[in-house]
Every structure is written in C-alpha cells, then in structure tokens.
Amino acid sequence: xxxxxxxxxxxxxxxxxxxxxxxxxxxxxxxxxxxxNVTQIMAETGLGQANVxxxxxxxxxxxxxxxxxxxxxVYYEISDPRILPMCELVCQGLxxxxxxxxxxxxxxxxxQGQSDNLFAN
Amino acid sequence: xxxxxxxxxxxxxxxxxxxxxxxxxxxxxxxxxxxxNVTQIMAETGLGQANVxxxxxxxxxxxxxxxxxxxxxVYYEISDPRILPMCELVCQGLxxxxxxxxxxxxxxxxxQGQSDNLFAN
DNA sequence: TAATTATATTATTATATAGTAATTTAACTA
DNA sequence: TAGTTAAATTACTATATAATAATATAATTA
Numbered sequence: 001x002x003x004x005x006x007x008x009x010x011x012x013x014x015x016x017x018x019x020x021x022x023x024x025x026x027x028x029x030x031x032x033x034x035x036x037n038v039t040q041i042m043a044e045t046g047l048g049q050a051n052v053x054x055x056x057x058x059x060x061x062x063x064x065x066x067x068x069x070x071x072x073x074v075y076y077e078i079s080d081p082r083i084l085p086m087c088e089l090v091c092q093g094l095x096x097x098x099x100x101x102x103x104x105x106x107x108x109x110x111x112q113g114q115s116d117n118l119f120a121n
Numbered sequence: 122x123x124x125x126x127x128x129x130x131x132x133x134x135x136x137x138x139x140x141x142x143x144x145x146x147x148x149x150x151x152x153x154x155x156x157x158n159v160t161q162i163m164a165e166t167g168l169g170q171a172n173v174x175x176x177x178x179x180x181x182x183x184x185x186x187x188x189x190x191x192x193x194x195v196y197y198e199i200s201d202p203r204i205l206p207m208c209e210l211v212c213q214g215l216x217x218x219x220x221x222x223x224x225x226x227x228x229x230x231x232x233q234g235q236s237d238n239l240f241a242n
Numbered sequence: 243t244a245a246t247t248a249t250a251t252t253a254t255t256a257t258a259t260a261g262t263a264a265t266t267t268a269a270c271t272a
Numbered sequence: 273t274a275g276t277t278a279a280a281t282t283a284c285t286a287t288a289t290a291a292t293a294a295t296a297t298a299a300t301t302a
Binding site: 063089 | 130
Binding site for chain 1: 276277278279280281282
C-alpha cells in the first residue's frame, strides 16, 4: 500500500464498491466464459432489462467490462483480467475462515492456538 | 470463479463492500505497520470516536482485523494478509488504466491498437 | 467506592443506490 | 418510411448506511 493519498483511497474504494453488489457479480460471472449481449445476460442472471443496463454501465465506467455494439445488439466482455482471480482469492479466504471456525468444534491439542491468523496460507 | 452459488456471491459481495468505504480503508492503512489502539487510529485518520469504533466492528466481523483488549485500551491489527496486496493490486490496475488513457493523448503508430485490454500485464 | 479514561452502543439524520415501470434512442427489416 | 427489436435513460420508491451527538459500559486509579 506504501502510503496512499486520500484521492487514491477514494478510487480504490470506488473500485471495490463496484464489486460489492451481488447483481454485478452475477453479471461478471455470466461473462466469465466469453462475450454476451444484454439479452443473453438478462436470461442467464434473471435480472430485469433496465437493471442489467445500469449495472453494465457501472461496470464499463469502472473499466471492468468492454462494450462492443454489433448491429442492433450490444456485446459486453470482461476487460480486466484481474477481476476473476480476485474474486477467487476472496472466495478462498472465506472458505479458509469457515474451515477454521469449523475446526473450533473439534478441539484437539494440535488444532488449538496453532495460528491466530485466520487466513494463514 | 468456477460457478459460484448465489449464497457465495453474496458473501463475496459483502467482503468487497467492507473494502468499499474510504474511512475503512484509512483505518486499514493506519494499521499496515502494526497494531494500534482506537485512540491512535482516531489520531492518525482524523475520524470521530464512534465512527472508528463502528468501522472497527465491521472490519472485525469480516475477519479482516483482530481485536485485542489490553487493560483499558483495545488494540486492533490486520489479521487477513490478503488485504494489503489486494488493495495494491487494485491500485496498480487503476494506475495502468490512467497511463493507458494518457497515452491516447500522444497518438503514435505504435501506441495505437496495441491492445484493447486496459489491464494487460 | 468515586472518579476517570477508553471504547462501545444507540438514536438520528442525510445521502446513496438497487430495482422497476415507463419512455426514449438506435439499428435493423419489410 | 413504418414497424420491430434491443438497449439505454428517466423518474420513482424503498432500503441501507455513513457520520455524529449522546449515552452506556468497562477497566483503571485515587
């Protein structure tokens, strides 16, 4: 992190905020194996048309997704390759944490006080 | 991402939401080189007491920070080593993006259409 | 025990935004 | 050109939450 100015922190916060909505994560998930148009995204996620459009705009403005009009349709695709790995990283961290909490139900001498770091690798 | 259920996506979104507030990022930054008590965090961030307490509660519940009472004071420290690298990753992505946008003001044959991926490594 | 200091909680207000219905815009086609 | 379809925008409502003042809790000390 080295010392981040308030302005930079604001941008980082904005970035995370984009990823902090289930619907937007669903949209990103629906794009994980290639470009799709709005109708296809609606079908896959079950979200309403206006809603999908709005989320896609937010994702596009954040630079996470690329907009590509093609005739009467508009295709979107993930443009930031960091996103999926990052989601997976978080996901893995959550798994680790739950696993740790689960272990607390089986108190053995070895598993006690091993590490006070929930996310040790 | 492999296919994430809605329940998992919800948790991932929650995690990102915790990181999507400037004040909480400031608190995390103030802890990046070691444990601090609430008063010290208040001093370093300039945030109000109730506000810091509330943010620390949220960070603790998310497993990002560890609470350690010590006498009349309570010390907090980062417990999830993924957080700072992740913030830096985002930060770097934002830098790359701005650099790309800046290049668009100096259109040279080489810099045109090199990659339509804003975040290429 | 009373007073003090540090932290947590509660109540309140103001602001932001997700979802939706209705409308508009844009591209294609008969 | 009129009609059709896809996507974007607008207006609105409901909900969530950040910040703060006031109060409560908890640990220490005189």
